[in-house]
Amino acid sequence: xxxxxxxxxxxxxxxxxxxxxxxxxxxxxxxxxxxxxxxxxxxxxxxxxxxxxxxxxxxxxxxxxxxxxxxxxxxxxxxxxxxxxxxxxxxxxxxxxxxxxxxxxxxxxxxx
Amino acid sequence: xxxxxxxxxxxxxxxxxxxxxxxxxxxxxxxxxxxxxxxxxxxxxxxxxxxxxxxxxxxxxxxxxxxxxxxxxxxxxxxxxxxxxxxxxxxxxxxxxxxxxxxxxxxxxxxxxxxxxxx
Numbered sequence: 001x002x003x004x005x006x007x008x009x010x011x012x013x014x015x016x017x018x019x020x021x022x023x024x025x026x027x028x029x030x031x032x033x034x035x036x037x038x039x040x041x042x043x044x045x046x047x048x049x050x051x052x053x054x055x056x057x058x059x060x061x062x063x064x065x066x067x068x069x070x071x072x073x074x075x076x077x078x079x080x081x082x083x084x085x086x087x088x089x090x091x092x093x094x095x096x097x098x099x100x101x102x103x104x105x106x107x108x109x110x111x112x
Numbered sequence: 113x114x115x116x117x118x119x120x121x122x123x124x125x126x127x128x129x130x131x132x133x134x135x136x137x138x139x140x141x142x143x144x145x146x147x148x149x150x151x152x153x154x155x156x157x158x159x160x161x162x163x164x165x166x167x168x169x170x171x172x173x174x175x176x177x178x179x180x181x182x183x184x185x186x187x188x189x190x191x192x193x194x195x196x197x198x199x200x201x202x203x204x205x206x207x208x209x210x211x212x213x214x215x216x217x218x219x220x221x222x223x224x225x226x227x228x229x230x231x
Contacts (some may be wrong), residue, residue: 034220043116043203043224089155091220099145099171100157100220 002027006090006103013080014111021075021106023090028068034100035064035075035090044089048075080110114138124229125194128139133189133226137206144187145207145220146179150200158202161187186226194230201225 003026013019023033032051036044048057048064050073056065063076077084087107091100117136122140137144138170146158157171161181172178181187191198205220 019126036222043118044205044220044222046220046222055180091155099157099168100155101157104154112209 002092002094002101004035004090004092004101004103006106007079008106010107012109015080017080018078019080021088023073023103025071025092028071031093031095033066033073033092038087038089082110082112085109116204116206116221118223118226120226122227124231127179127196127230128193130192131194135187135204135223139223141206141208143207144181145191145205147203149203196230199228199230202226205211
């Protein structure tokens with residue numbers, strides 16, 4: 001059974017700092033990996049999707065990498081802003097393609 | 113529509129009552145998923161619909177939970193005889209799937225969820 005772990009569970013940084021969120025998964029037989037953002041009381045917003053054949057994806061200040069063989073992904077946020085404060089969720093889809101397995105999330109707070 | 117729409121956004125119900133939660137996926141999306149997010153917990157998979165195939169119900173926690181998808185579009189999640197432990201945010205997502213794979217440019221799109229409180 002796939003298990004997804006995110007470290008740290010919570011992170012507080014001053015504005016402007018670059019930061020890295022970590023995600024690890026136990027079964028490397030994945031179809032893709034997706035990073036989401038969740039604001040309090042809201043649904044999930046997709047940030048980046050990395051196919052299993054890819055190494056990284058970039059969108060603006062966000063860069064996500066994938067090392068499938070070691071079961072790891074990182075989300076890099078450059079020049080963090082208070083508006084980046086949210087919970088960031090990592091999720092993997094297995095090769096059966098039926099569902100996403102989510103990590104527990106990293107709760108990020110960026111202080112002005 | 114432009115996004116995944118869920119209704120109601122909030123529902124308070126008495127223990128023992130039945131509730132229905134609705135999801136309108138993005139038009140043209142063939143795959144629809146229900147997840148549950150309990151307070152302080154991660155997202156828990158409930159059920160998955162893909163086209164006309166039989167749904168994957170492997171995540172439903174008990175036989176009080178059921179879901180259907182009519183006409184390959186709107187889905188309803190029904191919880192019978194609600195219990196306090198059913199209190200959670202129920203999230204619906206849709207995706208566009210081609211054959212055995214997923215379209216490169218599309219991951220999941222989630223709705224804003226229904227917050228269910230059983231009192």
